[in-house]
Amino acid sequence: MTGRLFWLVFLLAQQVFCLRVQLEMYEDSFDDQYIGCVDEMESIAPELLRKERAQRPDLDAAWNVNSAAWEEKKSLAGLLPDNFRDEYGIALLLYTYMDVPMYKDFNYAVREYGQHPDSFMFHSWHFYLTRALCLLQAGYDRKPWSTYRGASRVQFEPPSDPQATIRLGQFASTSTNIRQAQQFGNASFFNITTCFGVDIEKFSHYPSQKEVLIPTGEVFHVTKYIKEGNRLVLQTTNRRCSYYNCAYLGGSKRQSCTYNSAPAILTPLLVMMSIVVISATRFLIS
Numbered sequence: 125m126t127g128r129l130f131w132l133v134f135l136l137a138q139q140v141f142c143l144r145v146q147l148e149m150y151e152d153s154f155d156d157q158y159i160g161c162v163d164e165m166e167s168i169a170p171e172l173l174r175k176e177r178a179q180r181p182d183l184d185a186a187w188n189v190n191s192a193a194w195e196e197k198k199s200l201a202g203l204l205p206d207n208f209r210d211e212y213g214i215a216l217l218l219y220t221y222m223d224v225p226m227y228k229d230f231n232y233a234v235r236e237y238g239q240h241p242d243s244f245m246f247h248s249w250h251f252y253l254t255r256a257l258c259l260l261q262a263g264y265d266r267k268p269w270s271t272y273r274g275a276s277r278v279q280f281e282p283p284s285d286p287q288a289t290i291r292l293g294q295f296a297s298t299s300t301n302i303r304q305a306q307q308f309g310n311a312s313f314f315n316i317t318t319c320f321g322v323d324i325e326k327f328s329h330y331p332s333q334k335e336v337l338i339p340t341g342e343v344f345h346v347t348k349y350i351k352e353g354n355r356l357v358l359q360t361t362n363r364r365c366s367y368y369n370c371a372y373l374g375g376s377k378r379q380s381c382t383y384n385s386a387p388a389i390l391t392p393l394l395v396m397m398s399i400v401v402i403s404a405t406r407f408l409i410s
Contacts, residue, residue: 144279147346149381150293151367152238155341158251161370165251173248180245186224190217201326205259212256215249216327231294234340247372253295257322257339268319268360271298271336276309279354282346289343289361296338304333316358318342341366
């Protein structure tokens with residue numbers, strides 16, 4: 125490699141590494157909570173999964189591997205919530221499966237859903253994963269988690285308005301162990317307080333990672349930003365927000381984002397439903 129070519133490659137690599145993204149609400153993200161259509165989705169999800177596996181051989185192979193893994197894992201997972209289906213456990217295992225890291229394609233598709241809704245090939249997985257987190261969360265005492273998240277290649281920045289709310293825009297893996305989180309990157313580093321995040325340690329291929337999985341729609345404030353080291357502190361608003369609901373069944377995207385609150389530990393004021401209008405743009409992360 126010539127010296128000139130070396131420096132060109134180096135500069136391009138630096139530009140990629142230094143990609144800067146401002147945190148926001150990411151309205152293109154697929155944040156469906158299936159409110160009011162769970163039973164109908166349950167009835168069609170098995171056939172939908174079969175079709176999507178046929179379209180994605182990598183998904184089919186990974187699902188088979190994790191289906192077998194779940195048969196061994198579920199006996200170690202302890203008492204499961206009522207109505208917790210095998211597909212929910214498989215969906216969680218698949219998300220943490222690193223041999224064929226399907227979670228990368230999955231999260232990219234979730235983030236970009238608004239731009240390419242017709243090409244989304246993970247409706248069944250998204251439904252099963254969403255239901256898994258919903259049922260597991262219902263068994264907790266709603267005490268917020270303090271977690272950490274390391275990101276590579278992207279330097280996240282807070283919104284220009286310090287009062288603005290943000291979302292992570294995808295299913296976000298975090299850890300209760302700071303050292304585990306640091307292994308995943310230091311281009312940006314988050315300290316996150318979450319009330320919708322779910323401890324999936326018992327459902328992971330890597331329980332030592334102490335993973336808490338945060339769903340797409342949880343809404344946060346950035347309460348602190350340290351430019352040196354690109355460190356951000358996110359505080360949950362105790363609410364989540366969704367633009368989509370029952371999308372696979374024909375539900376259209378809302379013009380405004382519908383908020384709802386986490387029950388049990390919240391004040392009566394926060395339990396009230398509200399609707400706000402939010403502007404958002406596309407984003408890229410690894």
